Amino acid sequence: MIVVLAAMAGTAVAQSKKKPAKGAKAPAKTPAPAPAPAPAKGSGDDAGEIEMNPDDTGAKGAAAGSAAPAGAGAGSGSSAVNPDEIDMGEPEKQQNDLKADLAISGNTGPVVATPIKKTPLSWQDIVVVIRKPFLKVRRTELFPFVGTTMNDNMIRHYSAGGELAYYLTDVLAVGVEGQYFAHSFQEPYDLVARQARRLPTLNEYKWSAALDFHYVPIYGKFAILDHKLVTWESFFTAGIGAGESEVIPRDTKFPGFTNLLIMPNVGASMRFFITKWVTVNLGIRDYIFYDHFEPRNRSETMFATAADAKDHAEGSLINNLMFQIGVSFWVPTSFEYTTFR
Amino acid sequence: MKTHTVLAVVAALAASGAVSPLAHADRRQNSLAADVAVRHRRLLVKNRFEFAPLFESTINADFRHVLGGGAKLEYHLGDMFSIGVIGVASTSLDTKLVDKIVPTLMTQQEKQTMVGNGVNVREPSRDEFVDRLNTMPFHGAAYLSLTPWYGKLAAFGQAYVAFDFYFQAGVAFAQLSSNCPVTICSDKFPGTSHTIKNPDGTMDTVPADLNPNNDPPLNDGSRVGLYLGGGIHVFLNDFLALDLTVRDYAFTDNPSGADFNADLFVSNADNRFLHHLFFGAGISVMLPTAVKRTP
Numbered sequence: 001m002i003v004v005l006a007a008m009a010g011t012a013v014a015q016s017k018k019k020p021a022k023g024a025k026a027p028a029k030t031p032a033p034a035p036a037p038a039p040a041k042g043s044g045d046d047a048g049e050i051e052m053n054p055d056d057t058g059a060k061g062a063a064a065g066s067a068a069p070a071g072a073g074a075g076s077g078s079s080a081v082n083p084d085e086i087d088m089g090e091p092e093k094q095q096n097d098l099k100a101d102l103a104i105s106g107n108t109g110p111v112v113a114t115p116i117k118k119t120p121l122s123w124q125d126i127v128v129v130i131r132k133p134f135l136k137v138r139r140t141e142l143f144p145f146v147g148t149t150m151n152d153n154m155i156r157h158y159s160a161g162g163e164l165a166y167y168l169t170d171v172l173a174v175g176v177e178g179q180y181f182a183h184s185f186q187e188p189y190d191l192v193a194r195q196a197r198r199l200p201t202l203n204e205y206k207w208s209a210a211l212d213f214h215y216v217p218i219y220g221k222f223a224i225l226d227h228k229l230v231t232w233e234s235f236f237t238a239g240i241g242a243g244e245s246e247v248i249p250r251d252t253k254f255p256g257f258t259n260l261l262i263m264p265n266v267g268a269s270m271r272f273f274i275t276k277w278v279t280v281n282l283g284i285r286d287y288i289f290y291d292h293f294e295p296r297n298r299s300e301t302m303f304a305t306a307a308d309a310k311d312h313a314e315g316s317l318i319n320n321l322m323f324q325i326g327v328s329f330w331v332p333t334s335f336e337y338t339t340f341r
Numbered sequence: 342m343k344t345h346t347v348l349a350v351v352a353a354l355a356a357s358g359a360v361s362p363l364a365h366a367d368r369r370q371n372s373l374a375a376d377v378a379v380r381h382r383r384l385l386v387k388n389r390f391e392f393a394p395l396f397e398s399t400i401n402a403d404f405r406h407v408l409g410g411g412a413k414l415e416y417h418l419g420d421m422f423s424i425g426v427i428g429v430a431s432t433s434l435d436t437k438l439v440d441k442i443v444p445t446l447m448t449q450q451e452k453q454t455m456v457g458n459g460v461n462v463r464e465p466s467r468d469e470f471v472d473r474l475n476t477m478p479f480h481g482a483a484y485l486s487l488t489p490w491y492g493k494l495a496a497f498g499q500a501y502v503a504f505d506f507y508f509q510a511g512v513a514f515a516q517l518s519s520n521c522p523v524t525i526c527s528d529k530f531p532g533t534s535h536t537i538k539n540p541d542g543t544m545d546t547v548p549a550d551l552n553p554n555n556d557p558p559l560n561d562g563s564r565v566g567l568y569l570g571g572g573i574h575v576f577l578n579d580f581l582a583l584d585l586t587v588r589d590y591a592f593t594d595n596p597s598g599a600d601f602n603a604d605l606f607v608s609n610a611d612n613r614f615l616h617h618l619f620f621g622a623g624i625s626v627m628l629p630t631a632v633k634r635t636p
Contacts, residue, residue, distance in 0.1 A: 153401045153438075188403045188438070195553075195599035196442050197464035222492025222504070223378035226420070234494075 132219070133231055134273045135335045136167040143281060145326025147179065150284070151319065154189045155202050155248075157181045159322065165214060173214040177239070181205040199250040201293045205320070208263055208287065210241025230272060237267040237285065247294045247309070254298055257306040257313075261289040269324070277333035282325040291318045382635045384420060385503060385576055385627065386488065391415040393584050395623025397429050400587070402617075404596050405433040407477045413584070413623065421488050425509075427588075428481035429621075439474070443467050449525070465554040465599070468525050473558040473598030475519040477617075480590055482568035484511025503576040513568035513590040515617075519561045519598055531556035532606030549606065556607035558598025566592025566614070572621070580630035586621040 147159040161179025168174065183204045192198050218234035243263045247256040269283020292313035295303050303309040393413040399406050409431025417423040435443075447455070452466040465473075491505035529535075534548045572586030593612040595601060601611040 151401060153403055191403075191597065191599075191601070192438070192442065194603065195465070195597055195601075196446070196470055198442055198445060217497045218494050220492055220494025220504070222490045222506070225489050227378050229378050230492075 131337055132170075134276065134279070135170060135337070136173070136216075136330070137170045137335075139167050139335065140331045141165040141167070141173070141175070141279075141328050142331065143177075143326055143328040145179075145281070145324045147285075147322040147324035149320065150323050151321040153186050154192075154200050155183050155204065156186055157183045157205050157320070157322070159324075163212065165212070171216040173216075175212045175214065176209070177212055177241075178207070178209040180207050201250065201296075201314075202248045203245040203259070203291055203293060204248055206244040206246055206258070208241055208243030208261075210239040210263060210265055212237050212239030212241075212265070232270055232272045234268065234270050237265070237269065237283075239265045241265065243287070243289065245291050247292075247313075249294060249298075251298070254304060254309070255306040256294070257310040259292045259310075259313075261291060263287050263289045271328070276335065277330040279328040279330070280325075281328050282323070285322050285324055287320040287322065289318055289320070290315055377635070380635060382491075383503065383579065383632045384635060385491075385579070385582075385632055386417040386423070386505070386574075387420045387633070389417050390628040391417065391423070391425070391625050392628065393623040393625040395427075395429070395584065395586075395621050397431070397588070397619045397621040400618040400620050402436055402596075404436055404439050404474050405476060406436055407431045407433055407480075407617075407619070409480075411481070413625075415486065417488075423486040423488070423507075424484070425486060426481065426483045428479070430479050431477055433476040435471075435474075439471070443471060446470055463552075463554075466525075469554045472521040472525050473519060473560075475517050475558065475560040475594075475596055475598060478516055478518050480513070480515035480617075482509075482511050482513045482570075482588070482590065484509040484568055484570065505574050507572055507574070509568070509570035509572075509588075511568045513564075513566045513592055515564045515566075515590060515592055517561045517564060517594065519558050521558055521598070526555060526557045528552070528555045528557070528606075532604065532608060551605040553600035553605055553607050556600075558595070559607055559609055560595045560598045560612065564592040564594065566590065574625060579632045580627040582625040582627065584621070584623040584625045586623075588619045588621055590617045590619065591615065592617070 141164070143163040143165065145161055145163070147161070149155075149157040159179040159181045161177060163175050163177035165173045165175025181204070189200055189202075192200055214235050214237050216233050216235040219231075220233070221229055221231040223229050241263045243261045244258055245261055246258045249256045265285055265287045267283055267285035269281055269285075272280045274280060292310065292315050295309055295312040295314055298304070298309060303312050391413070393415075394410070395413055396408075396410050398408045409429045411427065411429030413425060413427040415423050415425030446465060446467045447462070449466040449468045452462055452469075455462050486507050486509045488505050488507040491503070493501060493503045495501050528550060530547075530549070531553070532549050534546055536544045536546050539545055568588070568590055570586055570588040572584060574582040574584055576582045591614060594615045594617070595607075595612045596615070598607065599611070600607050601613065604610070
């Protein structure tokens with residue numbers, strides 16, 4: 001943004017220099033009147049006013065230019081630009097001098113009571129803000145993703161899923177998500193069984209789905225190796241959903257059972273803007289639920305059936321913290337800005 | 342004829358290769374294309390010392406969480422590269438896994454009673470399980486750091502802060518400790534047979550007991566390994582930054598102090614190269630406190 005700001009600022013400065021330039025061009029075609037002591041800028045009735053319209057510039061510039069010193073008129077506004085005439089230094093300082101502008105406006109004569117006209121007094125008053133390179137409002141995000149468990153060192157779940165989100169505004173969205181889980185056992189699962197002679201009680205997750213709300217409070221950009229600028233944003237998610245888990249029996253001769261889970265979730269994610277319709281998302285999501293596990297001391301005479309075991313299941317509050325990453329596709333694939341640049 | 346054709350093709354390719362850069366050179370380009378991404382940028386790290394008191398905690402430790410405080414001292418050689426050291430003194434807390442396992446184990450007295458009755462008990466007692474777990478009183482690293490990304494963000498459209506991402510690699514070191522008393526870790530010849538002298542003067546060979554639960558854990562002492570890290574500075578002002586880092590101290594370890602390779606005794610072979618993941622949070626103080634700007 002800073003580069004563009006600098007570029008825009010440069011544009012603005014270039015325009016300001018054209019005014020006296022055109023003014024200087026006019027006297028070259030017509031006999032120049034004798035130099036007057038009036039200042040080059042803001043002279044006459046337009047004291048302290050900066051003109052943005054190039055069409056008016058010629059006329060006003062001619063009026064002002066007739067009184068402008070030659071140095072102030074350096075740099076031609078015509079199509080035949082002589083690079084040697086462009087002076088990027090001094091005039092800029094003069095035009096940015098607010099005190100000088102105010103002093104000029106105070107010395108032009110007696111104050112006449114006229115309606116107040118709000119005009120910028122200096123180029124410093126003009127703020128140039130780059131437009132956001134990516135708008136999300138009234139667009140739909142299709143986000144296929146993969147994920148993995150972060151906080152369970154016994155069993156690791158991998159998920160593949162997707163989310164469909166609609167952005168009501170540029171910072172608020174509502175969406176639905178679904179994912180399917182697979183799992184693998186980690187080293188401590190075997191280690192505990194072998195070293196402590198204890199079999200861990202574990203459940204595997206089968207699927208989950210949720211209705212989510214997203215809020216985007218953080219927007220930023222960064223430069224990679226001082227050359228490539230990347231914009232990104234961070235958003236928070238809260239949702240409510242359901243899922244299913246299944247008991248992994250410690251002894252495989254006993255059947256497991258499934259649990260239907262109420263699964264609220266919260267999360268924080270980052271989104272990196274790649275093109276107008278592709279982003280890369282990554283984040284952390286905490287799925288919170290109360291799960292039921294296989295009862296202890298299960299035997300052929302105790303909790304042998306799935307129904308009996310489920311009736312005597314031991315419950316525990318679970319935080320399933322998952323890292324998710326994926327590529328989002330946005331529909332419609334383009335967007336239009338609602339404000340002028 | 343065939344040779345001539347090949348030569349002609351090679352010559353044509355060479356000519357196209359020679360002409361192509363010229364064509365590119367003639368192409369008109371915006372001068373911003375070769376410019377830096379950001380002008381008048383505050384050099385928040387270049388040629389500055391960084392001192393950061395910090396807090397660290399393990400992520401997903403198996404048996405014992407390591408929590409500690411320490412400091413990071415870093416010198417930024419330029420805008421991207423820096424060198425530094427970090428040291429953290431820690432205490433340890435049992436994980437939930439340990440809390441769940443221990444109550445299900447026998448006490449040492451119960452186990453000795455069963456063994457005395459001729460029962461082969463293969464599970465450890467509570468003391469055998471807990472006393473063999475090691476702790477990490479001190480750890481740290483010396484590293485090189487690369488900061489390839491920097492930027493700024495706006496939070497809630499109000500707070501504008503600068504940040505940078507960095508990645509570190511270097512040498513990790515750790516001091517491990519385990520204090521298994523000789524009453525628990527009593528096997529002086531783990532995994533090997535030995536001879537004893539009988540009262541009548543004869544020698545007997547005692548075979549290995551094949552019980553890893555009474556072997557010394559061999560999981561203490563100094564370790565040197567690999568260090569990897571990645572983090573973010575969030576600058577609160579020109580000289581203070583929130584420093585959030587994930588660090589991986591990788592070195593040989595056997596946190597449980599138990600038999601890992603199932604050879605029924607504990608030896609150095611049970612140590613393996615393990616990753617010790619930590620999350621760290623600190624406040625970085627950049628010195629000198631004044632910053633310079635790029636052109």
